[in-house]
Amino acid sequence: MNPTQTADRFIIPIGPQHPALKEPGHFEFTVEGETVTGASVRLGYAHRGIEKGTESRNWTQNLYLLERVCGICSHIHATAYTLGVEQLAEVEAPPRAQAIREIFAELERIHSHLLWLGVAAHDAGFDTLFMYTWRDRETVMDILEEVSGNRVHYSANILGGVKFDITDKAANTILKGLDFLEERTHHYRSVVNEDTFFLQRTRGVGLMTKEEALRLGVVGPTARASGVERDIRVDAPYIAYHDFPVNLVTLPTGDLEARFLVRLDELLDSYRVIRDILNDMPEGELTVKRMPRKMKPGEVISRVEAPRGELFYFIRSTGGESPDRIKVRTPTLCNMGSVIKQAVGHNLADVPMILVGIDPCFSCNDRAVSIRESRRNGQEKVWNWADLRRYGIEFYRRKMGLESSILE
Amino acid sequence: MKKIGMLKDMIRSAFRQPVTELYPVERRPAAEDFRGMLHWNPEGCTGCALCVKDCPADAIELITIDKAAKRFVIRYHVDRCLFCGQCAYSCRFNCITLSNDEWELADLGRDNYTVLYGEPEDIEQFSLESEPEPDIEPA
C-alpha cells in the first residue's frame, strides 16, 4: 500500500472497551466505507499471572485457581488439570467419578453453547432470541446449582475423583431439565436455520474453507463447522468418553450458519450422552483410596475438549507439594487468527458476528508466552513440522498406546 | 412464505407471567446444597489444620488457644473466600458446613468480613490476648 493510501485509511478500533466485547481485546479494522480491508488484533489485557501463581500453591489449591481461568468452562479446566496430576501420581479415578466428570463436562457444554447462542444473537441485533436462550439457559444453571452447589464454579473435581455424587433425585432433576432443553434446542435450531432475517446475517458470512481452517490451526466447533474432523472427545477419549462416546458433529459449509448449527447439534448430542450415562451409571467409589500430597517428578500433558475447542495443559513436577510449571493453552488463542482472516472483505456490520462466531473467551486466552534460549550449548535443535509430527505420533504411541495408522 | 422464527414465543409470552423477578423484593431460595457462607462447629475439631492448608484463598486461620484441651478459634475471612467447599470436604469430622441461605454477603465496610467462630469463652480469651488489628484504611 502506498503512503497516500495509508494516510487515508480509516480505522475502526474495537476494544479494549466496547459494548460488543464483554471482555478486553483490541481489534483494529481498516475500513473503506463499510467494507473491511484489513484487520489486526492485540490481546493480553486480562493477563492475570495464573500460571506463575500455580507455582506457589499446593496441588489441591491449584485445582481451584485453575478452575478460575475461565468462568464459563471452569469444570473442563479443572478436569484437564486433575487428569494431568492423576497421570503424575499414577492413579486413576474410579469409573463412577469419571462418569460424573463427564456429566458435568457436558452440562457445562450445554450452558456454554446456550450462552454463546444468546451472545451471538445479540451481536446480530436479535435480542429476542438472546433473551429466550438465556431464559432457557437458566434451566441448566439451576440444575448445576442444585447438583453441585454453585452456578458457575461447580468444584466437582478433586484430585483422584469427584467431590459429590449424583443421587437419584439429582438425576431426575437433570433428566427433567434435559427434556425441556431438548425441545427448546430443536426450536432454536429451526429458528437459526429458517428465520429469514437472521439467515441474512449468517448464511454465507465468514466463510472459512477446510484448508484454511487446517492451515490456521482452528479448533473446536469453529473447525468442525468447516468440516475439520477434530474433537478430542472422539480422537483421544478421556474421562468416561470411552464408555459413553459422543458423536462427531461436522458440517462442510464453514459459514456462520454452520457454526450455529454445529453447536446446536452438539447440544442435542450432549443431551443424549448425559441420558446414556444416567441410565447406565457405573457403581462404586467416588475417589481413589489415597492421593499423595507430593507428586512424583515428571512432565505430563493432558488434552480435553472444552466447549470452545481443544484445551491443553502441560504440567511439570519436581517432586514437591507444588507444581514446577503449568502451561495452559486455551482454544480461543488458536481460533483468534481465523477472525482476522475472515473479517477482511466483509461488511463492518458482520465483524462482531464473525468475532463472536469463534466463541472468544479473552480472559482464558490471555497468558504470557516466553521463549527461552536453551541454556545448554550445543543442545539447541530446530524442529520442523515433520519432526514435530513424528515426535507427536511417537509420543502418543508410547504414552497412550494410540495407533497412528489412522492418521496416515 | 418467509419464516419468522420467534413469532410463536412472542405470542405465548404475551399471555404468560414473566420469568424474571424483581430481585430484592422477590427472592428465590438457593439450592439445598448451595455453597454460601462458612460455619464452623468447634465440637470434634482436632486442630489438624487441613482446611487451612488446602484453602486456595487463605480465608481460614486456625488459632490455637489450648492444644491439649482442643480449644481452637477459627478466624474466617469472608471477603477472601471462594466458596469452593474444599475445607468442608477436607474436614474429617464434619466441623465445617457451608450455609445455603447466607449468600447475600455484600457490605459497605470490611468490618463484617472477619468472623470469629468457636466457643464463646475461647473467642473472648482470644480477643483479649490479641492486639487490635492495625487500621490500614485511610482515615
Added chain:
Amino acid sequence: MAIVRDLTYLMFFPAGLGLIAAGLFYQWIDRKLLARFQNRLGPRWFQPFADALKLLGKEEIQPHGTSAFLFAALPILALAGVLTAGLAVPLFGLPPVFSFPGDLVVSLYLLSLLMLCTGLAGAQTRGRFSLTGALRAFTQVFAYEAPFILALLSPSIALMIAGEAGSWQIWELAQSAANRPWFALTLPFTFIVAIIGLMGKLELPPFDAPEAETEIVAGALTEYSGRGLALFNLARAAELVIGLMLITALYLGGVGDGLLVPIIFTAKSLGLLVIVVMLQTVLARLRIDQTVSLWWKLGSVLVIAQWLIILIIRVLNLGG
C-alpha cells in the same frame, strides 16, 4: 384570554410538555411490551422519566474538535423541530394547535429534522463510531424517507386520483377520513410502508443499524452525554407519539365528532404501537445495505403499486 389558552396549548397540553410526557409514557409502553414479549418483567412506569431527569442533570462533556455552538444547538434544534411538527397534528384526537394548508408536507419535513440533526451531531465529531453512525444515519434517511413521505401523502393523493377534493392539511384530511372507510383497509400497502417507515425513522429494531451497539457503540450520538443526549431522547420520544398519531389520523379513521373521540383515537395509536413493538420483537437487525435494498426494492415498489391499483380501479370504474 385567547393568548393564555394558546400558550397553554403550546406549552402544556396537547403540545409541549404534555407531548413530551406522553412520549416518555409511550416509550415506557414500548419497553414494557418488548420485555413482556421476551418473557421479561420490564421497567416500571417511571423509568423513562427517571432516565430523562438523570440525563438532564448530568455533566455534559464536549469532545475536542467539535464546534461548541453546533454541539449545543443540534439537540435543541432536533427537539424544537419535533415539537413544531406536533403543532399541526391532531394529538390525542384533539384539534391541532396550529393548522394551515400544506401543513402535512411541512410536518413531514420537520419530522426528518431529528434524523438530520442526529447525523450532523455524529458527523461533526471526530470519533470513528460517531462518524460511521452518522454515515449510516444519512444512508438510512435516504433509504426510508422517500417511501415514508410518499406513503403519508398517499391518502390525499388517493383522494385526488379518485377525483375528490384532496388536501395537504392534516386536520382536513383527518376529518374527511372519519367519514369514509379506513384508509388502512383501502390502502393497505402504503399503510404498511408508513408504519415500517416510522420504525426506520426512529431507528427502532430491525432498523437500528445506525446505532448498533455491538458494532459502533451508540452510533452518531456516541459522544453525547448529559443534556444533549437527554434532549435527543426526548425528541425521539415525542416523535414516536407524533408519528403514531399522524398515521392514526390519516389511516385509522381520522378524527370524528363526539366526546369519546380522544380516547378512541389514543387507543388506536396505542394499538399501532403494539404492532410496532411486535415487529421489533421478532425481527433481527438488518445491515445498512440490506436496509437500503429493502426500502428501494420493496418499499418504493409497494407505494407505486398501491397508486397503480387505485388508478386501475378508477379507470375501471369510469369505464364501467
